Amino acid sequence: MPRTIHIIGAGLAGLAAAVALTKRGQRVVLHEATTFAGGRCRSYHDAALDMTIDNGNHLLLSANRAALAFLRDIGAAHRLPLPPQAAFHFIDLESRERWTLRMNAGRLPWWIFDSARRVPGTRALDYLKLAPLLFPPARKPIGEVIGCSGPLYDRLVQPVLLAALNIAPPLGSAKLAGAVIRETLAAGGAACRPLIAREGLGTTLIEPALAYLAQQQAEVRLGHQLHALRFANGRVAALDFGTESIELAQNDAVVLAVPPYAATALVPDLEAPNEFRAIVNAHFRIEPPPGQPPILGVINATTEWIFAFAGRLSVTVSAGDRLIDTPREMLARTIWDEVKAATGLSAALPPWQIVRERRATFAATPAQDARRPGTGTRWRNLVLAGDWTDTGLPATIEGAIRSGNRAAELVAQS
Ligand SMILES: Cc1cc2nc3c(=O)[nH]c(=O)nc-3n(C[C@H](O)[C@H](O)[C@H](O)COP(=O)(O)OP(=O)(O)OC[C@H]3O[C@@H](n4cnc5c(N)ncnc54)[C@H](O)[C@@H]3O)c2cc1C
Numbered sequence: 001m002p003r004t005i006h007i008i009g010a011g012l013a014g015l016a017a018a019v020a021l022t023k024r025g026q027r028v029v030l031h032e033a034t035t036f037a038g039g040r041c042r043s044y045h046d047a048a049l050d051m052t053i054d055n056g057n058h059l060l061l062s063a064n065r066a067a068l069a070f071l072r073d074i075g076a077a078h079r080l081p082l083p084p085q086a087a088f089h090f091i092d093l094e095s096r097e098r099w100t101l102r103m104n105a106g107r108l109p110w111w112i113f114d115s116a117r118r119v120p121g122t123r124a125l126d127y128l129k130l131a132p133l134l135f136p137p138a139r140k141p142i143g144e145v146i147g148c149s150g151p152l153y154d155r156l157v158q159p160v161l162l163a164a165l166n167i168a169p170p171l172g173s174a175k176l177a178g179a180v181i182r183e184t185l186a187a188g189g190a191a192c193r194p195l196i197a198r199e200g201l202g203t204t205l206i207e208p209a210l211a212y213l214a215q216q217q218a219e220v221r222l223g224h225q226l227h228a229l230r231f232a233n234g235r236v237a238a239l240d241f242g243t244e245s246i247e248l249a250q251n252d253a254v255v256l257a258v259p260p261y262a263a264t265a266l267v268p269d270l271e272a273p274n275e276f277r278a279i280v281n282a283h284f285r286i287e288p289p290p291g292q293p294p295i296l297g298v299i300n301a302t303t304e305w306i307f308a309f310a311g312r313l314s315v316t317v318s319a320g321d322r323l324i325d326t327p328r329e330m331l332a333r334t335i336w337d338e339v340k341a342a343t344g345l346s347a348a349l350p351p352w353q354i355v356r357e358r359r360a361t362f363a364a365t366p367a368q369d370a371r372r373p374g375t376g377t378r379w380r381n382l383v384l385a386g387d388w389t390d391t392g393l394p395a396t397i398e399g400a401i402r403s404g405n406r407a408a409e410l411v412a413q414s
Contacts, residue, residue: 002027003251005411006239008226011039012397013385014257015209016066016404017411019073021255022216024412030218031241033225037210039259040357041397043202048353049285049312054201055355056281057307057316059163059295062086063183063191064398066405076208079199086189089293090119090155091342094300101156103189111189121151130157133181136174139366143170159297159304160185165364165394166277166318173369176394196294198309205397229254229266235380248381253414255407257385260362273362273371273388280320280357282335284313286350289343296342303338313339320356328354361395362388375406381414383407 005021007014010032018028036042046053060067062082071077086103102117104110111117112127129146136145142161147153148170161169164180184192197204213220230238230245236254239246248254256263260272288308296306302323305316315335317323323331332352340346362368372390375383385407386400393399 003249003253004029005253005255006031006246006248007255007257008239009033009039009257009259009262009386010037010220010222011257011259011386012041012070012205012400013387013404013407014039014255015206015213016070016401017255017257017385017408018213018218018404019070019209020405020408021411022213022218023073024408026412028213028216028218030213030220031224031226031239032220032222033258035223037220037222038202038206040360041201041400042206043200046283046353049283049351051285051311052200052202053283053312053314053353054197054281056279056357056360057305057314058197058201058397059305060195060397061184061191062193062195063187064195064396066401067398070209070401071205074205074208074212076204079204079208080195080197082195083193083294086192086194088194088295088297090159090297090299092155092299093303093338093341103185103192105188105190107186107188109186109188119152119155121155126150126152130181133174133178134186136178138175139370140174141170141366142172142174142177145174155299159299162318163305163316164396166279166361167364168319172364173366173394175366176364176369176392179392180394194295196307198294226258226266229256229382231268231379234378236382251381253381253383253411255383255385255404255411257404257407259359259386260388261359263384263386267377267382267384270373270377271371272373273368275363275365275368276359277318277361277363278320278324278356278358279360280317280323280331281355282315282317282332283353283355284315284332284336284339284350285311285352286313286345286347287311288313289345292343298338298342301338301342303335303342306339306342313343315339321358324356324358364394375403375410383410 165172228240387395391399
C-alpha cells in the first residue's frame with residue numbers, strides 16, 4: 001500500500017512541504033485547524049474596508065531563492081514580478097529629507113562610494129563598520145557586535161534589521177542578522193530587489209499552492225485541528241482529531257508544521273522558542289497619490305514602512321508590542337497623520353483597519369534562537385517544519401519555505 005504523509009498546518013511551511021512531497025510523487029494529506037490556508041501569511045475580506053486585504057504587508061527579496069522556487073513550482077512566479085533594480089525610497093519625518101538608496105547589481109558595493117546612491121549623511125567608511133556582522137560570534141546580540149547609533153544605523157541598519165528580525169535590533173541575534181546581511185545586502189543589488197504581492201498574498205502564494213495540490217490529488221482538510229499525536233514504539237502511531245482518529249500505517253509519516261506554541265503542546269519535551277514579538281499593520285482605503293513608490297521607509301515615526309496598493313495604503317510597524325494596548329482609533333489617527341506627511345495626501349482619516357498579530361514571529365534574540373529545534377525528532381516518522389525551526393534565518397517566508405522543503409527531504413529519504 002502506498003504510504004501517506006500527513007502534514008499538520010497549512011501555513012507556508014506546510015504548503016511548501018506538501019508541494020515538495022507531491023512533486024516527488026508522495027501521497028499527501030494536509031490538515032489545517034482553521035478554515036483557511038496561509039496561516040500568518042494570508043488575505044481576507046475586511047468588512048470595515050469592504051475590500052480584500054492581507055493580514056500584514058509581506059516583503060520578499062530577490063535573494064529569497066526557496067520562495068521564488070516555490071512560486072515557480074506552483075505556477076505563480078508571474079504574480080511576483082522582479083523590479084529592474086534594488087531601489088529603496090525613504091523619508092525622515094523629522095527633517096523631512098527624502099532619499100533613494102540605489103544599490104548596484106554586483107557584489108562589489110560601489111554604491112556606498114557614491115553619495116547620490118548611499119544614505120545621506122553617511123560616509124563609505126561607515127558601511128565597512130558593519131563587517132563584524134557578516135560572521136558574528138555565536139550567541140551575541142547585535143548591540144554587542146556593531147555600534148547601534150549614527151546616521152547609517154538610524155537610516156538603514158535599524159529599519160532593515162527591525163523589519164527582518166522583528167525585534168529592536170540591539171537585542172536581536174547577530175547570527176540571524178548576519179545570515180540576512182550575507183544573503184541580501186552583502187550579495188549586492190541583484191539579491192535585494194524588492195518583491196511585493198501586489199494582488200495580495202492569497203492570490204500570489206496561497207491559492208496557487210492549493211490549486212497545484214488539488215491538481216496533484218493531494219487532500220487538503222480545512223477546519224481539521226490535530227488534538228494529539230499518539231506515540232508507540234518510537235513512532236507516531238495515530239493522529240487524534242477529537243471526533244476522528246487516523247491510525248498510521250507502518251511507513252506513513254507526519255510533518256508537524258504548526259507554530260511553536262502548538263507544537264510544544266503536541267510533542268513531549270520539545271524545546272522551542274517561547275517568546276514572541278507583535279507586528280501591527282494599519283490599512284487605509286484610499287488611492288495612493290501618483291508617483292507613490294510601492295514601498296516607502298519612514299524614519300523617526302511610529303510608521304516604519306508604507307506599502308502602496310491599488311486603492312489602499314498599508315503601514316507596517318514591527319516589534320509592535322508597545323502598541324498592542326493603544327486604542328485602535330488613536331493608533332489609526334496617529335499613523336494616518338504620518339502617512340499624510342509622508343505621501344503629501346491631505347484627506348481626513350479614510351476608512352481604516354488595524355491588524356495586530358501578537359505572536360507574529362518568535363523573538364529573534366540569541367537565547368530564543370538557541371531554543372530552535374532541527375527538523376528531525378526522536379520519533380522515526382515525525383519531522384518538524386515552521387519558520388521557528390532551526391533554519392538559520394529569522395522568522396520569514398523564506399525560512400518557512402526552506403523548513404518545509406527540508407522536512408519533505410527528510411521524509412522522502414525515510
Ligand atoms: C503581520 C506579519 C507580517 C510579516 N511580514 C513578513 C515579511 O515582510 N516578510 C517575510 O518573509 N515574512 C513576514 N512575516 C513572517 C511570515 O508570515 C511567517 O514567517 C510565515 O508565514 C510562517 O509560516 P509557517 O508555516 O511557519 O507558520 P504559520 O503561518 O503560523 O502556519 C501554521 C499553521 O498551522 C495551523 N495550526 C496550528 N495548530 C494546528 C493544529 N493543531 N492542527 C492543524 N493545524 C494547526 C495554523 O492555523 C497555521 O495555519 C510576517 C508575519 C506577520 C504575522
